[in-house]
Amino acid sequence: MRFIPGTTTDDRFALGHHAFGLNPHHIMMGTVWMRKTREARIPSFNAYRKHFGMKPYDNFLDMAGGDNEIASELEGLYGDVDGVEFVTGLLVEGHLDGGLVAPTLAEVTGSFIYKTMMSSPLASPLWRRPSTFGGESGLDVIKEATLENLFCQNMKKCPKISFTVPASG
Structure with a gap:
């Protein structure tokens, strides 16, 4: 995987307002988390999806699970769906059929959780x-x-x- 810098330097990163149900503490922690991932040059959300054999998103609306408000904010902040950072993607990705977690999070963490439980x-x-x-x-x-x-x-x-x-x- 290679690092693809997002086009935004805005620390709101599509999460910094209360429409997503986050309180100020969560927003502050998300901001710290985002800065750390940028410093570590973590690859983009779509890069992770490709790495785990998943189809990358080609538009913001699909990434946001059909939520127009989130998709619009993502587009305004990033401009290109391939620039969406890993943390942001995990936070805004839509859940499938009432699932408990979004598909990328399940794919990225599933085998780790299973191995941890079994060992x-x-x-x-x-x-x-x-x-x-x-x-x-x-x-x-x-x-x-x-x-x-x-x-x-x-x-x-x-x-x-x-x-x-x-x-x-």
Whole structure:
């Protein structure tokens, strides 16, 4: 991948107003995050999509999941869809069919999360004992945990949680 500098130097980077539901603290953290990625010369959002075998976006409207307001702001800030920075793309990319995360974020982080879970000693039956989790009550929390509870306890709304495995071929 190669670095493609965005055409904007505006630290709002399509996120700095309350229309996206962010409070001032989130905006400040996003600004710091954006500056750090620029200093590190992180490749563009589309460059990451290409790297992970995904089709790059060819227009702002598709990138923003059909949201005209976000697409318009992106176009005003970047001018070229290939100039949209990685962080901005992750924040504005539309979710597919009510998905919990945007497709690029799922692709970029999915294998890492899976490998981390599978290599964690906490996933091993040898570690599944009361002393690992602070006693019997801690172990009971682990035994009763479900993916649905994990999502529902960390989201404003609790949608129907389901997973599917794509057919091969």
